[in-house]
Each structure stands twice: as C-alpha cells, then as structure tokens.
Amino acid sequence: MIETDILIIGAGPTGLFTVFEAGLLQLKCHIIDALPQPGGQLAELYPKKPIFDIPGYPEVLAGELVTNLMEQIKQFQPGFTLSETAETIEKLDDGTFIVTTNKGTKHHAKAVAIAGGLGTFEPRKPALENISFYEEKGVEYFVKDPELFRDKEIVIAGGGDSALDWSIFLSDVAKKVTLVHRRNEFRGALDSVEKVQELKAAGKIKLITSAEVVGIQGEHHVESITLYRGGVLEDFKTDYFIPLFGLTPKLGAIANWGLDIEKNAIKVNNALDYQTNIDGIYAIGDVNIYPGKLKLILCGFHEATLMCQSVYNRINPGKRYVLKYTTVSGVDGFDGTRKEAEKAVVKSIE
C-alpha cells in the first residue's frame, strides 16, 4: 500500500504544481496518471506548442513547462503511479481514503486531489463492429510491451506520429510490419516520415496508403483484417492489428465516485477551497466547475495553492500556520536540500 498525505489524480501542470505547494506545508504527495509520462495534455497533445499566458514566461513550450515543473517539485520527492487509472475510492472511518487503480495498486491518502484535466486519455477506436471482441486478442491500442510482437506479423493503422514511430520501432522486432493509412500524406515529424520512407525502400515496412481497415476476422484471435482500397475489398493476413488514431479524454471511473458532476466537470466550492461534495476530495484545474470557471493553467495553479492550505488544516486541525514567502523562508526539500536567497553581504567600504 502506497502511503501519502495528498493523492493527486492527474500529472498535468496543476497536479504537478500541487506537489510544490503541498511540500511548502510539509505535505507529501503521490500522483496517479493514465499516461506513461507526466505532463498530461501538455506532454501528450502539444509538447512542441508555445504557451503565452503563463505569468512571467512571455513564451514557453508546453513540454518545457512540464520539464520545469518536474524540476521545481523534485525537492519534494513525489511518488508516481503511471500508466494506471484511478478506479475505485473508499473512505475509511478516520476520514482517510483508499484509491485503487485498474491494475490493483492501492494508495492510502489523507486527502485526494482530482486534477484530471479533461479526463483519462483513452484510445480512439475504429468503428468496426466486432473490434471489442478482439481487444487483447490481437487488437492493441497502445504498444505497452514491444516484445509481444516479436516475430509476429502486425498491421498498424494511422497517419500521425505514434503510427510512424511505432512502425519504425517495431520493424526491428516484428516479422512483418504493415502500415495502413487512409491517405498518402502523413502528419508527423519530418524525420519520422523520411525514416519510414527509407524502411519501405529497404523492404522492412510495407506501406499501404489510400486504404482503410474495414473488418477483422479470426476464431479466437485476430487472423486477418479486411482492407478497403480503391473500391476493392481484400483479406490481409496478420497476427496483430494496432489502430493508432490518437486519444480522446473521458472522465472515466471518477464519474462513478458519487461526486456532483455538471457539464462533464466536477462541481466544487470555489469560495473556499475547491472541495467537492465529498469531504476530503478536492477537484482542481480543468476538471472542476464553478461559477466563472476558466480552464487556464494559471487558474489551476491558484486553485492548487488554496487547496493545499485547506488540506493542511484538515490534516493538522488546530495547528497554527501562517503563509510564508519562499523568498524570505527559502524552500526545504524532503530530500534534505535547501534553496534560499543569497544572504546580503555586510562589509564596510573604506
């Protein structure tokens, strides 16, 4: 069982910054995220896009902001449960919580902060009637373990970066890689497109464009797919079908936690501390809603800061504290490091 003060659900900018504000109050954090890396939307959807409305940064790339936030919170040694989604929550008699993920990892926390943004990123699935039957029986929406495909025949569908990158990577692992795309042009990093071109010329990737996968066959496992190309249907033998059509956010299991939900967002008390209708569960950042809500990173930072003060009071009832300024007090990390302003030098001038 993972023990923590604040369990944060979502490793986007709001979730990450929470670690810092909590750390200043000596509260320890652990973060769960469905994606394999921290950063949320910023890392997954637009790492190379600039953001212009972070105070103090005239311009910062989304990926850079994540890197900076990770650096900023390093002192407070947050724990991470990545590639897992928070599935169930149980409130114990002492007011603490146990949150269990889809893989059974249990977390025990004194407070829960949902910073889930738009929700859990789930793969966009092609509209094929029987596709759910073949999930984990030859249909994979993520490449979690490349070894699964060793010496197998695989078909990857899609035209973006992940389809290109995995085709390149798996061309060294699988027996045969076929990349199917509905058009001729790919939208990915230029070097990935060129690499696929090279591998195609070398006979390591078979490229089928202006084509679509319209059917899946197999008795217990995928055995073949049906391709539609130029008005013609053809059967194509394969062991695996990997559609990589991007991700779409869903609120997911959190929607069943008994929280007040409005317009796909969690209602909170914004006059005080962004607490939900369940005492001890907070919602901050893009995932919450209240009158006047703005889905901005800078608003998420503000909400995280106020929430941490409330959690402090909840965990330490009656224990006095006043807000301190990092410039004056410095920052003491849980790792024993200390950051502080340089002391002024007192020296006479002769």
Added chain:
Amino acid sequence: MPQDVTIFITDRNGVRHEVLAPTDMNMNIMELIRSYELAEEGTIGVCGGMAMCASCQCYVLNDLISLERNPDEEAMLWEAYHVKENSRLGCQIPITEDVEGLEIEIAPEQ
C-alpha cells in the same frame, strides 16, 4: 464599430439556432458554439482549437465559405468519424464579416 454577423447553427439534437457573433474578438465557430452552449461542455473544443481533435466537426450547409481545409484540419478529418464532403473543423473557421448568414450543422459526437 465592427458589425456582428448572424450565423445559423443546427445543434446535435437537430434544433436550429440563429445566433449573433462578434467579428472583433478573434473568435471561431467552435468558440461561438461554446459561447452559446449549443453543445455540451467536454464534447466540443476538447483540444482547445488546435485542430488536434475532431470534436468541433461541422457540416457547412451553404456556400458562403470555402470548403478547402488547411493541412492540419485535413489530416485531422482524415482520422475522424462521420466525415462528409462538407465537413470542416469549427475551430478553423474564423468569424469575420464574410461569414454573415453562414449555416452549419454540428456533427455527431466522436
């Protein structure tokens, strides 16, 4: 004083709305739909208007604007569902005086 324009939007329930849109706020059709709450929050403009999802897909019902898509939009629509000849991403249609009288229908949820 810049003029507002009138735009006709059929929502996902088939209800047609006549709305006034400002031309001086650098807005696009996706944002207009959100501002009038004609589609449920969380089901439109998910990526914030970067042509990286297709949640604001619309069908253009009259010929006031070009159906030509920009490269990002074209690539996104190739991966989307319910795409027709007259599909555009609302986030890629700026609201200018040229779109006075534009008639669109919001595509089904992805």
